[in-house]
Amino acid sequence: MNPRSLVIEFLQVVLLIGLAPAFTGWLRTVKCWTQGRTAAGLLQPYRDLRKLLAKEVVLAENASWIFRFTPYIVFGTAVLAGGIIPMISVDLPLAPTADVIVIIALFAVARFFTALAGMDIGTAFGGMGASREMTIASLAEPAMLMAIFTVSLANTSTSLSQIVQVILNGQPVLRPSIAFAFFAFVMIAIAETGRIPVDNPATHLELTMIHEAMILEYSGRHLALIEWGQMMKLLLFAAMGIAAFAPWGIAAAGSLHALPAALAVMVAKLAAIGLVIVMIETGLAKMRLFRLTDYLGAAFLLATLGMISFFILD
Amino acid sequence: MNMSVTPLFLASLSLLLLLLPVALVPVLKHRQRVFIETAFMLAATASLLSVVAGIWTVATGSVGCVVLPVGLPDLPFHLRLDPLAGFFLTVIAGLSLYVSLYSVGYIKGYLSKRSVISLIIFYCLFVAGMLMVVLADDALFFLVAWEIMAGSSYFLVIFENERVENRRAAFVYIVIAHIGAIAILLAFGVLAGFASGFGSFQGYTFDAMRQAHFPLTWATAAFLLAFLGFGAKAGVVPLHVWLPEAHPVAPSNVSALMSGVMLKTAIYGIIRVTFDLIGSFPWWWGALVLGLGLISAVMGVLYALMQHDLKRLLAYHSVENIGIILIGIGLAMIFTSFGLPLLAALALVAGLYHTMNHAMFKGLLFMGAGAVLHATNERNMEEMGGLIHLMPWTAALFLIGCISIAALPPFNGFVSEWLTFQAFLLSPSLPNSLMKLLIPLGAALLALTGALAAACFVKAFGVTFLGHWRGHRTPQVHEADWPMRLGMISAALTCLGLGVLPTFFIGWLDRVPHQLLGSGLASTATAHGWMWLTPISYERASYSGVIVFSGILAVVLATYVFLHVKPSKIRKVAIWDCGFEKLTPRMQYNATSFAMPIRRIFGFLFHIREQVHLVPQRGHKAFPQQLRYRLRVRDRIWGWFYKPAVGVSFWISRKIGRLQQGRINTYLIYSFITIIVLLVFLR
Amino acid sequence: MTPSTAAQINSFLAALVLLTSFGMLVQKRLNGLIHLFAWQGLFLSVNTAIVGYVAGKDHLYLSSLLTLVLKVVLLPYILHLLINRLNIRKSVESIVNVPTTMLIGIGLVIFSYHLMGPVRELSTLITRSTLAVALATVLIGLLMMITRQHAVSQIIGFLALENGLFFAATSATYGMPLVVELGVALDILIAAFIFGIFFFHISSTFDSLDVGQMARLKED
Numbered sequence A: 001m002n003p004r005s006l007v008i009e010f011l012q013v014v015l016l017i018g019l020a021p022a023f024t025g026w027l028r029t030v031k032c033w034t035q036g037r038t039a040a041g042l043l044q045p046y047r048d049l050r051k052l053l054a055k056e057v058v059l060a061e062n063a064s065w066i067f068r069f070t071p072y073i074v075f076g077t078a079v080l081a082g083g084i085i086p087m088i089s090v091d092l093p094l095a096p097t098a099d100v101i102v103i104i105a106l107f108a109v110a111r112f113f114t115a116l117a118g119m120d121i122g123t124a125f126g127g128m129g130a131s132r133e134m135t136i137a138s139l140a141e142p143a144m145l146m147a148i149f150t151v152s153l154a155n156t157s158t159s160l161s162q163i164v165q166v167i168l169n170g171q172p173v174l175r176p177s178i179a180f181a182f183f184a185f186v187m188i189a190i191a192e193t194g195r196i197p198v199d200n201p202a203t204h205l206e207l208t209m210i211h212e213a214m215i216l217e218y219s220g221r222h223l224a225l226i227e228w229g230q231m232m233k234l235l236l237f238a239a240m241g242i243a244a245f246a247p248w249g250i251a252a253a254g255s256l257h258a259l260p261a262a263l264a265v266m267v268a269k270l271a272a273i274g275l276v277i278v279m280i281e282t283g284l285a286k287m288r289l290f291r292l293t294d295y296l297g298a299a300f301l302l303a304t305l306g307m308i309s310f311f312i313l314d
Numbered sequence B: 001m002n003m004s005v006t007p008l009f010l011a012s013l014s015l016l017l018l019l020l021p022v023a024l025v026p027v028l029k030h031r032q033r034v035f036i037e038t039a040f041m042l043a044a045t046a047s048l049l050s051v052v053a054g055i056w057t058v059a060t061g062s063v064g065c066v067v068l069p070v071g072l073p074d075l076p077f078h079l080r081l082d083p084l085a086g087f088f089l090t091v092i093a094g095l096s097l098y099v100s101l102y103s104v105g106y107i108k109g110y111l112s113k114r115s116v117i118s119l120i121i122f123y124c125l126f127v128a129g130m131l132m133v134v135l136a137d138d139a140l141f142f143l144v145a146w147e148i149m150a151g152s153s154y155f156l157v158i159f160e161n162e163r164v165e166n167r168r169a170a171f172v173y174i175v176i177a178h179i180g181a182i183a184i185l186l187a188f189g190v191l192a193g194f195a196s197g198f199g200s201f202q203g204y205t206f207d208a209m210r211q212a213h214f215p216l217t218w219a220t221a222a223f224l225l226a227f228l229g230f231g232a233k234a235g236v237v238p239l240h241v242w243l244p245e246a247h248p249v250a251p252s253n254v255s256a257l258m259s260g261v262m263l264k265t266a267i268y269g270i271i272r273v274t275f276d277l278i279g280s281f282p283w284w285w286g287a288l289v290l291g292l293g294l295i296s297a298v299m300g301v302l303y304a305l306m307q308h309d310l311k312r313l314l315a316y317h318s319v320e321n322i323g324i325i326l327i328g329i330g331l332a333m334i335f336t337s338f339g340l341p342l343l344a345a346l347a348l349v350a351g352l353y354h355t356m357n358h359a360m361f362k363g364l365l366f367m368g369a370g371a372v373l374h375a376t377n378e379r380n381m382e383e384m385g386g387l388i389h390l391m392p393w394t395a396a397l398f399l400i401g402c403i404s405i406a407a408l409p410p411f412n413g414f415v416s417e418w419l420t421f422q423a424f425l426l427s428p429s430l431p432n433s434l435m436k437l438l439i440p441l442g443a444a445l446l447a448l449t450g451a452l453a454a455a456c457f458v459k460a461f462g463v464t465f466l467g468h469w470r471g472h473r474t475p476q477v478h479e480a481d482w483p484m485r486l487g488m489i490s491a492a493l494t495c496l497g498l499g500v501l502p503t504f505f506i507g508w509l510d511r512v513p514h515q516l517l518g519s520g521l522a523s524t525a526t527a528h529g530w531m532w533l534t535p536i537s538y539e540r541a542s543y544s545g546v547i548v549f550s551g552i553l554a555v556v557l558a559t560y561v562f563l564h565v566k567p568s569k570i571r572k573v574a575i576w577d578c579g580f581e582k583l584t585p586r587m588q589y590n591a592t593s594f595a596m597p598i599r600r601i602f603g604f605l606f607h608i609r610e611q612v613h614l615v616p617q618r619g620h621k622a623f624p625q626q627l628r629y630r631l632r633v634r635d636r637i638w639g640w641f642y643k644p645a646v647g648v649s650f651w652i653s654r655k656i657g658r659l660q661q662g663r664i665n666t667y668l669i670y671s672f673i674t675i676i677v678l679l680v681f682l683r
Numbered sequence C: 001m002t003p004s005t006a007a008q009i010n011s012f013l014a015a016l017v018l019l020t021s022f023g024m025l026v027q028k029r030l031n032g033l034i035h036l037f038a039w040q041g042l043f044l045s046v047n048t049a050i051v052g053y054v055a056g057k058d059h060l061y062l063s064s065l066l067t068l069v070l071k072v073v074l075l076p077y078i079l080h081l082l083i084n085r086l087n088i089r090k091s092v093e094s095i096v097n098v099p100t101t102m103l104i105g106i107g108l109v110i111f112s113y114h115l116m117g118p119v120r121e122l123s124t125l126i127t128r129s130t131l132a133v134a135l136a137t138v139l140i141g142l143l144m145m146i147t148r149q150h151a152v153s154q155i156i157g158f159l160a161l162e163n164g165l166f167f168a169a170t171s172a173t174y175g176m177p178l179v180v181e182l183g184v185a186l187d188i189l190i191a192a193f194i195f196g197i198f199f200f201h202i203s204s205t206f207d208s209l210d211v212g213q214m215a216r217l218k219e220d
Helices: A003-034 A044-054 A065-084 A100-120 A124-155 A160-169 A176-192 A220-245 A259-283 A289-312 B007-028 B032-060 B083-108 B117-135 B139-157 B164-196 B206-211 B216-234 B243-249 B252-278 B283-305 B310-337 B341-376 B392-405 B412-424 B433-465 B482-500 B502-509 B511-517 B545-563 B596-601 B636-657 B664-682 C003-026 C030-055 C059-085 C098-115 C117-122 C128-147 C151-173 C178-206 C211-217
Strands: A057-060 B064-072 B075-081 B570-573 B606-615 B626-635
Touching (some): A003 A044, A003 A065, A003 A259, A057 A220, A065 A100, A065 A220, A100 B412, A100 B433, A100 B545, A124 A160, A124 A176, A124 B596, A160 A220, A176 A220, A176 A289, A176 C003, A220 A259, A220 B545, A289 B596, A289 C098, B007 B083, B032 B083, B032 B502, B064 B139, B075 B083, B075 B117, B075 B139, B075 B206, B083 B117, B083 B341, B083 B482, B083 B511, B117 B139, B117 B252, B139 B164, B139 B252, B164 B216, B164 B243, B243 B252, B243 B310, B252 B310, B252 B341, B283 B596, B341 B392, B341 B412, B341 B482, B341 B502, B341 B511, B392 B412, B392 B433, B392 B482, B412 B482, B433 C098, B482 B502, B482 B545, B502 B511, B606 B636, C003 C128, C003 C151, C030 C151, C098 C117, C098 C128
8 A cells, every 4th residue: 555545545535525515516507507597506515515514503302312423424434435436546545445335335324324313303204204215225226236246247346446447458348238237327326316206305395305304304514414425425326337337537556647637537527427417307207106116126127137138148 | 071171072061051050940949039140140151161162163173073872772972063063153152142141131020020940941951952953963962952942942932921922923833843853854864864774773973974975866855854844943934934923922032042043053954964964966956045045035024124013023034134144055055066165165154154143133133122122011113212212222232233134334244245245246157057147136136135124124223212202101111231231232242343353253264164165265355464355356356344344433533523623502402393393203103104115015925904994073074083094914925835734734633533532442443453454564 | 340349239239129128018108119119120120230241141131121111110100000090199008017027027038048058059150149139029029918908019019029030030040031031021011900900990899909808708
């Protein structure tokens, strides 16, 4: 472990924490453009976070330590995952800490605690959000892992930075299995990050909200941490997709000079992903809760077809 | 007996210690409080000795044998402690050590209600029986030990015998246990017959079976019988129906042992018979074990989600976890039969690791459920809530159990599931094209199981410990006392240790795959130091529990400190709830409502009867005065397999019952005819 | 185009054909169903052309063109015309248990893969790996005919089945003799017209195209 890779590691974590609100800001901005509204700008999420951090915490009387602990764990798991998923360089000392299965499980830890926090206060909304979130997650997770496993089988590794290296060193091949896995991944990533058509991050309508229902009672710095964690999660899913399916442009092992170019490519890719997400969100309406089984079932079907075609067609 | 200290000597000593409380009954009969303390301390000491013996055996890879001059004439009992037995000895004795500590506090709760002498005696016999099962080295002693274990646990299940449901559960338990025992007996019969020829009894030792070579048909028959018998004990779907009945009604310390380690004796039996005694087998045996394991895992967790009785929920999770263990073992069998011992070692280690993990977290969870039951006299989660404020210790420890069983890093359940996933992903090395394709699809089911388990434990913990108390009367809740806490704390620490430092434990238990498959995992798995777990190679996959644990902890601490540099106030107010004011505890989500979406999605697997009854208010039809909701979710398996089986056996009984006349002359005629027939045959 | 690139494109198109089969299996709207069928035809046609190029068999171009005209343009057009005429353009069919149907479909794919194992070993064609997909398409078409209640979706299931057969012929032996193919194409066209006439009769007799209604024809 040399100091240079430590620097890269540090840079990446700082970039993740720093860029996540801008990515969300970009999404909101583009969405405003497509809907003919005036955008608040890329920086609005930063202002929101600053305001929330400065405000005092208003806490329900019967909140237990779980409720107060959850924001930190949501933030903590996101930061840790950010140290592992290769974004600008594959030379990360933390990369072998966790392969892609562990990363998905890290998000599951955050979700587990968020759901518990939702139930902690004892309101109907909290329980509703927790129940729905866990249901969706339990259907999404198999499809997610199937998609990821297809990529892992094709690259004989479950470690993300290793997958990136294998893809970079190999010839670009047109593989149906990877294409299936990619579309399944996109569908599941939308579900996991709570975007339309699965959940709407902008609504607080009782009957439809899922993620927001769990965090309804949060305020002040707690809310700031959870929001920030959510923004990082969105960015991390995008980064995970890039690493697993289109890592070209990332800095190869051990070169500091390649970093600025890699960063530029990364930002360009993220901007493009933002555009795509907004297209999806603008084009679709939020689904009824029980229609989601069809949606997630379709994602699972795609992932399974990917896995099967890896053996049949590749 | 050789008197120098060997692992086997320690194990035998611990068996003797476990029988000591029986001798103490006359002395301490009237001083039950002292008796509880002495007996459970003896049990704990005995367990500690066995743990040492087990760890020692596995670490050195030694094999100790002893022939006891007891048993039937000419058929002495054989004892043997090899790494496989040592591993299971460690697991069983490890949990019984914690549970014995816990029991000191827990059993005292019964003192005001009834005599606990039988409970203590059968508890000790039960633990001794389990230890003897893994030590046995011949079919005879194995079955004797098996019956001691089954019989004593039957009396423990029926301990609170004033309730009808307990008697019924115990009855179902003993019936299925004995059907299983008969199957095991027959399996050993087949093996022993081929080991020494049917003219001699000397094939009854496991050694003779190991040496023997079995024709495939008979080996298959023996395997299927053994799998049926052990599967019935382990609670493999569809033989699981006794498990959710019997485990919850036993005293909680016993439930912890039954769920945590008694089921593992069946896993031990499956491994012993297939890998050790039979040795070589076709791949479809493994596919069968894998398939049933997957079904058990998914069905177990789905049924668990439908429960609102805390202990019953945990019991169904045992079905799930036995399924996960069998997945590992089934994969190991498939890899072995295709001649891939290295890959088989990975799958077997995954299964064994989960065996150890499940013992710890399931023990912990049942102890926690016991503490809740002890404090509230309530098993129904629909009545609970908010216990985290009244029982902070139990809540925190139960939460650790929940995180572990939900397979979330950095705790132990995750490590074994991760290893199982890695084993799944090795399927491309198989030469069979169909297996190559089908096995990774099984990984999806395992993923589904893991995610549903997380949902189930959000429900279990959230409904029990969070929110407000849902019951009508406010309970007099007290926190668990120190012996109980101590038992739970040790189990929780073990869970954390197993999760954070898997390389130590894998390096240790590596002797077991060495013994059974001739190939181990340790040389690759721990090749990059104690921090990194690399089961296949560094490039393929790696995991570091230490860094995940300390990383999360460090970020959490740093964030906390950073946000608290400036002193900041927290204002405590009433619940906001979007401004809704008349909030009552009955409005919270409860166990039934939490599982509603999943019940709807997977409803076709259950037998669900839902009734909604509205009592309309006079004048306003839109505003009913009262609403009654009844929900009944039942196991479909019961109707598919067991009802017909019960019907048939009753039918046969009625037919045979006609023989019974009640007149002695008739019975004499039966004997007379029998003698005549026999004489004709013997002519 | 090198043979390996061709093989890649071939297997990619096979994957798309499989995907459209699954899409048809679970698509509830008749409109969408016809579109999916047209897409499948397009993939088949492109695939046939590529195989023809690689294998150097000119008659495959002709059958590719035939597929394009018949299955991408003509049949979908007829079907659209039909559902417009019958006023069932927007109708949504209730499909029982989509997930189970999907799982059976996946099972069929695996089954055909297993079945085609020996053929794959013996064959040397670049298209050999798509044979399993072709068989799966046939079986899924049949499954679709079983699970559907609506007469129009049943005919589409039948047409998808024929697509599978055509695909199988292309992958197994680089296509059937041209005479056979022309004959089959003609049969399909005639079948479509006959079905169309039948639809009108069913529709006017039962006021619905639900084939479940046909149970009423049984004498009690």
